[in-house]
Amino acid sequence: MTDAADMHPMAPAHLPPFIAAPDGSDFLFTFMAVVTVALIVGLGVLYLTLHSIPERMAHRSNHTQLQVVGILAILALFTHNHLFWVAAILIAAFRMPDFLTPLRRIADTLGAMARQQGVVVPDPPAPEGEAGSRGH
Numbered sequence: 001m002t003d004a005a006d007m008h009p010m011a012p013a014h015l016p017p018f019i020a021a022p023d024g025s026d027f028l029f030t031f032m033a034v035v036t037v038a039l040i041v042g043l044g045v046l047y048l049t050l051h052s053i054p055e056r057m058a059h060r061s062n063h064t065q066l067q068v069v070g071i072l073a074i075l076a077l078f079t080h081n082h083l084f085w086v087a088a089i090l091i092a093a094f095r096m097p098d099f100l101t102p103l104r105r106i107a108d109t110l111g112a113m114a115r116q117q118g119v120v121v122p123d124p125p126a127p128e129g130e131a132g133s134r135g136h
Contacts, residue, residue: 051077054088065091 020026051073058069072088075081111121 048077051085054085054092057089058092061092061095063092063095065096 018028020029054069054073055066057063058066063069069088069092072084072091076083076085076088114121
């Protein structure tokens with residue numbers, strides 16, 4: 001600090017801390033710059049976290065439409081169209097009913113009943129996910 005002899009006669013005896021020092025350092029400007037950068041980064045993280053909620057919901061429950069939910073969430077992120085995000089949330093929240101398993105069981109039962117009566121029934125094709133279904 002400077003003593004009273006070095007100060008200008010019109011200067012007050014006590015200056016508030018937000019007044020810039022003569023050496024050019026400005027504590028308030030530096031503080032506000034750090035707060036602004038932290039606020040922008042924090043809002044960006046919050047925004048991206050909110051947009052990833054449908055994907056995390058679908059991934060956590062091992063959802064079958066995980067790719068559809070991910071695509072809708074990305075579309076919502078880049079287009080700022082909230083309808084895509086709402087659709088992704090709804091798809092991630094509700095499971096689609098499994099219609100294929102009962103139909104396969106009915107077909108297997110009908111095939112077994114036909115074989116009992118002596119009718120030649122071809123084997124059903126393997127599902128897409130099995131190793132034997134590759135067309136090499």
